Amino acid sequence: MDAHDMGKDLEKVLLTQEQIEDRLTEMAAQVDADYAGKDLLLVGVLRGAVMVMADLSRRLHLPVQMDWMAVSSYGSGTKSSGVVRILKDLDTDLHGRDVLIVEDIIDSGLTLSWLLSNLRSRGPASVEIAALLRKPEAAKVPVDVRYVGFDIPTEFVVGYGLDYAERYRNLPFVGTLAPHVYGG
Ligand SMILES: O=P(O)(O)OC[C@H]1O[C@H](OP(=O)(O)OP(=O)(O)O)[C@H](O)[C@@H]1O
Ligand SMILES: Nc1nc2[nH]cnc2c(=O)[nH]1
Numbered sequence: 196m197d198a199h200d201m202g203k204d205l206e207k208v209l210l211t212q213e214q215i216e217d218r219l220t221e222m223a224a225q226v227d228a229d230y231a232g233k234d235l236l237l238v239g240v241l242r243g244a245v246m247v248m249a250d251l252s253r254r255l256h257l258p259v260q261m262d263w264m265a266v267s268s269y270g271s272g273t274k275s276s277g278v279v280r281i282l283k284d285l286d287t288d289l290h291g292r293d294v295l296i297v298e299d300i301i302d303s304g305l306t307l308s309w310l311l312s313n314l315r316s317r318g319p320a321s322v323e324i325a326a327l328l329r330k331p332e333a334a335k336v337p338v339d340v341r342y343v344g345f346d347i348p349t350e351f352v353v354g355y356g357l358d359y360a361e362r363y364r365n366l367p368f369v370g371t372l373a374p375h376v377y378g379g
């Protein structure tokens with residue numbers, strides 16, 4: 196793989212930068228309306244949600260707080276291990292807080308269903324989810340998501356925070372990889 200030309204590694208673009216940004220603007224308007232007058236805490240899930248957190252939060256007019264959790268269930272492969280590990284916990288006490296988890300993608304749903312019950316056990320006033328992408332046909336466990344950017348097919352996607360072996364996160368759009376990349 197030529198790490199200096201990501202373009203050659205892509206098969207197709209699924210969502211352009213413009214489509215993503217337009218949708219995030221709509222989602223931010225909904226969040227602004229739903230949490231008006233509340234002291235909202237955004238919880239970004241490292242590392243994939245970095246781009247969504249940055250671009251969604253900058254479209255909000257609410258004075259939110261932000262904190263981060265690092266969990267990982269995928270390692271360097273393309274399938275969820277199903278075992279979620281906390282690599283970094285929140286610094287914020289959730290007691291009585293309105294919490295919005297910000298995620299890049301819901302695939303099997305294992306990460307978020309685990310995270311939801313974990314955060315709900317900490318005594319918050321509410322916990323909801325905003326995810327840019329969802330794969331409805333890949334769900335292994337149901338996850339109740341308040342804000343979804345796009346439903347996409349069951350294909351492994353990269354870009355806009357999403358990686359393959361830690362690469363491609365910095366693509367400004369979402370796409371699929373060409374077969375030669377998986378082949379090594
Ligand atoms: O619905 P699921 O099947 O659980 O998959 C979704 C999760 O998988 C990815 O994270 P990953 O664990 O790969 O870590 P990363 O965010 O650091 O890339 C993605 O960012 C979601 O957090
Ligand atoms: N990069 C990437 N990470 C994921 N984690 C869960 N699903 C996906 C996916 O489609 N792409």
Ligand SMILES: [Mg+2]
Nearest residue numbers: 240241242243
């Ligand atoms: Mg993630």
